[in-house]
Amino acid sequence: MSQKIIISPSILAADYGKLAEEITKVVDAGAEYIHIDVMDGHFVPNISIGVPVVQSIRKVTNAVFDCHLMISNPIDYVDAFISAGADLISFHVESNSDIEKTIKKITSAGKKAALVVKPNTPIDVVFPYLSEISMVLIMTVEPGFGGQSFMTDMLPKIKALRQEIERQALAVDIQVDGGVDAETAVLCKDAGANVLVAGSYIFKSPDVKKAIEILKA
Ligand code: DX5
Ligand code: ZN
Numbered sequence: 001m002s003q004k005i006i007i008s009p010s011i012l013a014a015d016y017g018k019l020a021e022e023i024t025k026v027v028d029a030g031a032e033y034i035h036i037d038v039m040d041g042h043f044v045p046n047i048s049i050g051v052p053v054v055q056s057i058r059k060v061t062n063a064v065f066d067c068h069l070m071i072s073n074p075i076d077y078v079d080a081f082i083s084a085g086a087d088l089i090s091f092h093v094e095s096n097s098d099i100e101k102t103i104k105k106i107t108s109a110g111k112k113a114a115l116v117v118k119p120n121t122p123i124d125v126v127f128p129y130l131s132e133i134s135m136v137l138i139m140t141v142e143p144g145f146g147g148q149s150f151m152t153d154m155l156p157k158i159k160a161l162r163q164e165i166e167r168q169a170l171a172v173d174i175q176v177d178g179g180v181d182a183e184t185a186v187l188c189k190d191a192g193a194n195v196l197v198a199g200s201y202i203f204k205s206p207d208v209k210k211a212i213e214i215l216k217a
Contacts, residue, residue, distance in 0.1 A: 005216045006195045008033035008066050008175070011057075012048060012146045013199030019053075020060045026202060029209040030216070033066040033088070035177070035197045037146075038081075040071040043095060044144035051080045058085030068116065068177065068197075070143045071095065075102040082109050090114035090137045090175075093125050103132050114175065118143060123157040127164055130172050135195060136161055140188075141178025146199040150179030155191045162192025185215045 009031050014022035023034060036054060041047040054065065067086040071077060074091035075098065081089060089106045093099060093115050106113035114135035115126045119142060126136050138157050141148040158174060165172045175195035176188045185196055196215050205211035 003194045005189060006033060006173070007031045007202075007212050007215055008035040008064075008195055008197045009202045009212075010035040010037055010146065010177070010197050010199030011203075012037040013203040015203075019057060022203065023057055023060050023063075025208055026212070027061050027063045030212045031063065031202075033064040033195070034061065035199075036065060036067045036086075038067060038069045038071060038077075039144065043072045043092065044070045046144045051077070051084045054081060054084035054086060064088060066090065066175075066197075068137065069095075073097055075105055078102065078105045078109070082106075082111055086111060088112040088114060088134065090116050090135070092116045092118065092143075094118055094121060099129060103129060107132065114173075116143075117157070119151055119154060123161050124164075126161070130165060130168055130170055133172060135173040135175050137175040137177055137197075138193070139178055140176050140180065140184070143178075148179055150181070150184040150187075152184075152187065155187055158188060158191035158193050180215070182211075182214045 009026040039046045039048040064087045066088045069091045103113045112134035116137040140150050140154045173195045174193045176193045177197035180198040181201040202211050
């Protein structure tokens with residue numbers, strides 16, 4: 001499968017003391033998206049970035065802001081994240097918000113919507129919504145923390161989703177998130193993923209440009 005690979009560095013692994021610099025560094029190194037992990041300490045057992053941070057870093061770059069909402073009630077925060085500068089909003093099918101209504105809220109504001117599935121959620125849950133969304137995010141770790149190991153048993157979900165997208169003749173992106181590095185990126189791309197999130201692998205690398213090139217290759 002020779003589709004263009006998009007890289008979305010997860011700033012969860014960045015140094016927050018110099019966030020603007022960290023973002024500029026990965027964008028200059030070839031990253032098209034910036035992955036922003038929003039956690040509420042409720043949907044996942046961790047707290048991370050919120051609306052004011054998104055607003056501040058919006059001034060730093062024109063890269064696509066890929067906001068991954070790991071929060072219980074995403075629909076209640078869609079407007080705030082869009083006003084802050086989100087371009088793409090991903091929310092979990094396991095959240096409490098109505099899937100259809102949340103997608104509509106995002107797309108009617110002119111932004112891209114994506115559905116996210118946790119490792120134990122079957123992929124066919126997203127099939128009825130494919131024509132309304134831009135991307136599906138398949139979690140390859142349990143959401144909540146960076147630096148975990150990639151779950152290879154998620155690969156069949158990627159393949160099944162790619163098949164279904166082709167069957168419906170759609171142009172939906174498949175994003176993977178969690179434990180993506182030089183080796184696991186190959187497995188993801190072979191299975192049909194085309195948007196790769198990587199936190200630790202990119203930000204902990206001594207040569208960010210090279211790390212991004214390797215993921216894209
Ligand atoms: C985990 C987050 C990920 C995380 C990935 O809940 O959704 O985006 O930052 O980190 P790495 O690439 O270090 O596994
Ligand atoms: Zn994420």
